[in-house]
Amino acid sequence: MLAFVQTVSTQDAMWVNTGIQPPRDEGYPFLAEPPSNEEKATLAGRFNWVVKEWTSPRGASLFQYLETRYHGQVSAEDWASVVLGKTPPTAEMLELVCKERRHFTEWIITGQVHANERQVDPSDQHSIETWKKTVDQLMACWNMEALPEEELLQRSHSDSSGARSKG
Numbered sequence: 001m002l003a004f005v006q007t008v009s010t011q012d013a014m015w016v017n018t019g020i021q022p023p024r025d026e027g028y029p030f031l032a033e034p035p036s037n038e039e040k041a042t043l044a045g046r047f048n049w050v051v052k053e054w055t056s057p058r059g060a061s062l063f064q065y066l067e068t069r070y071h072g073q074v075s076a077e078d079w080a081s082v083v084l085g086k087t088p089p090t091a092e093m094l095e096l097v098c099k100e101r102r103h104f105t106e107w108i109i110t111g112q113v114h115a116n117e118r119q120v121d122p123s124d125q126h127s128i129e130t131w132k133k134t135v136d137q138l139m140a141c142w143n144m145e146a147l148p149e150e151e152l153l154q155r156s157h158s159d160s161s162g163a164r165s166k167g
Contacts, residue, residue, distance in 0.1 A: 029132060035123045044082065046108045047089045050101050053122070070096050103131065 028034065032053040039045040057065040062083065063076035074093055081087045089097075098105040106112070106119040113121040120131035 027132075029128065030122050040111065040123055043108065043111075044085065044088045046104075046111060047094065047097060048083055048085075049122070050097055050104045050108055051083060053104075054101055 030053050032049065035046065035049040039049045051062075051066070055062060055065060060076075060080075063080040066079040067074065067076040073096065074090070078087075078090070079093075082089045082093060094108065098108060103118055103120050104122070106114065107121045113119045113124070113127050118131070118134060121127040
């Protein structure tokens, strides 16, 4: 039966095998494709997926970008070694990336997301939907949910000049 489900749909097969529904393409809120099974399987794979998710440089320019972004705390050579899968990420690298993308911290470290709704598992549709609802609620609290782009720009300009306004 499982073999039949796998021939019909890999998404359905994942759901049948694991109980986790993979994310749908439409409305996927992250800047990289959903993580593959290989990327999800290890801390290094999850770490590298998160780096890929929020950085646009690729290849050698990625390693230099990461070194520069973190003021040389980690060398471009060390970043390359991790991203290319030669060595696991160091505690320092984990700290830097998790500070950058806090909502992935629990998933990077454990491979799972538990009750904390501000954490997200980018390979689980339910987790994504829960996280998006939390983000939408926060945006509504900040009166930013349906503002036109011009008004958002005006608010950000007035906020940065010290004149804060409440929605």
